Amino acid sequence: METSTDRVLGNRLQLMQPRDGYRAAIDPVLLAATIPAKEGQRVLDLGCGVGTAALCLAARVAGIAVHGIDLQPALVALAVRNAAANGLADRVTFAAGDLLAFKDGGFDHVLVNPPYLARETASISPNPIKALANVEGEAKLRHWVEAAIAAVKPGGSVTFIHRADRAGELCALMAAGLGNLRQLPLLPRAGAGAKRVILQGERGAPPGFRMLQAWPLHEADGRFTALTDAVLREAAALPLNELSQELSLTDPA
Template structure:
């Protein structure tokens, strides 16, 4: 690594062993959110996808593993995570279709992508207890870029007719919907329920640049059975790399 103190890492498998990720052993670690996010991106062969705040590349690599022939670029402000993302692309034999670069969501300038996905920091700085671990802090708590800036960046980067997909906390769904509604149409929200009958903690929200205005709440995805194991629908996404439609 480029820092004076090497970043302790672990090697973890996701998508039922279809991807192996090198990621920081301490601080923020990829869980199921980026995998669910990637499954909802309606990418096709030949299309370009942008992963905003890509971290170690989890969501973007899930997309290119699932969709043969598509290409992903990821950006993140943390050079140490970009080095790991680049390593993960190489180690999974995906470097020809997945590239990662140090970049800031506040400085995107042109619509060059067919799809954009984002798993932004979930917490507002004014209301959050900031972790002393800098990697975890940047992943979990908004910095210079607030939620509206992430939406503007995604809208700037996507081509007309392209999709933008976010995963976020359910208690910020209305805020995210309002921001995405300023430049996107055909908004579809899908709640993610921990178990049947429980309130959603996360939501997926997708919109199309240039589409007619509209908003629809789709049936929820239930993640866990009452016994604690994943539901069949969740297993298909998390273990078997299945797509997850955001259309009615």
């Protein structure tokens, strides 16, 4: 498999990934910024790919341990190499595995960037790595949510990033086992419809749902907004449990 090496988090991390087929975009970086992890906690990255979200989170929060699993051994192998290349192999580990058989638990936080497309409605790529990364297989969205809830301990958080047109389905599934749900719509630019959402809930929290103020990712001229730029290039955190009506940042670690 031919690879390329890219830089993320303002050159804080180098990321080896397939040159063709599946390539991590900004979604896992944005997802990682919303995880309220603290030193000493354990985090699970379900569907870790080449390790983008796990490594971004570990680079931002010192003293956490992150474990990622993915169905594709080729991507996991790259994730392992990425952890070593960034000096994070002592805190960030990866393994190939099927979430349908995953039994580990007791994580403080679980983050998930699952395949976005339902198989029955998707146009499936001929590239097998891209197809598995983008289109649901045996594990449907319900299974991803159930696995995440089973893996997190009471009081812990589960956070998904997904397509906005599946937000209702995702919210209903998460509400079955999580409380204090909050949804952050991600807009291509101000005034546009949401393309992605980040949805977070807590195991054992009271039922409830809060729609947060939408986050425009780009200015009208195509540049990243100041908030997006701070997250992508300055490793800023955006903890959803601290947001009110206004989007606000916490200082980078």
